[in-house]
Amino acid sequence: MTITKSKVYIKTDAQNRIIRCEGGYTTPADLSGWIYIDEGTGDRYNLCQSHYFDGGTFTADGIPRYKLADSKPVLRSEEEIAADRSALPAPPPSRVEVLEAEVTRLRAQNELQAQHQTFLENCLLEMGNIVYA
Numbered sequence: 061m062t063i064t065k066s067k068v069y070i071k072t073d074a075q076n077r078i079i080r081c082e083g084g085y086t087t088p089a090d091l092s093g094w095i096y097i098d099e100g101t102g103d104r105y106n107l108c109q110s111h112y113f114d115g116g117t118f119t120a121d122g123i124p125r126y127k128l129a130d131s132k133p134v135l136r137s138e139e140e141i142a143a144d145r146s147a148l149p150a151p152p153p154s155r156v157e158v159l160e161a162e163v164t165r166l167r168a169q170n171e172l173q174a175q176h177q178t179f180l181e182n183c184l185l186e187m188g189n190i191v192y193a
Contacts, residue, residue: 065099065101076129079117081113113133
């Protein structure tokens with residue numbers, strides 16, 4: 061019985077960070093731009109998206125954990141990962157933050173309207189005093 065070996069391919073970004081891993085059951089039909097890195101048998105090779113790299117391809121916040129160095133995948137340093145993390149854009153405001161800002165804006169608007177109302181009432185009182193004086 062012949063056991064077929066599955067090949068593992070990766071894609072990297074401009075900084076050589078590994079951003080995709082395919083092979084085995086999910087080998088791309090078009091391998092243009094893919095880099096062959098390994099082959100073997102078992103889940104590590106057949107289901108390489110989730111089994112090939114220890115700890116996964118990405119951190120919990122989406123930072124690539126591995127890079128290609130000297131044609132070999134290697135774990136990136138904590139400093140490299142931290143630099144990527146610090147370059148992430150700030151998250152958009154949460155729904156609660158948006159609503160709190162809207163409440164603050166409406167309160168300020170209500171305060172201005174109340175001040176305007178008080179001003180108009182004082183003007184009317186003053187005009188009434190002049191007319192009836």
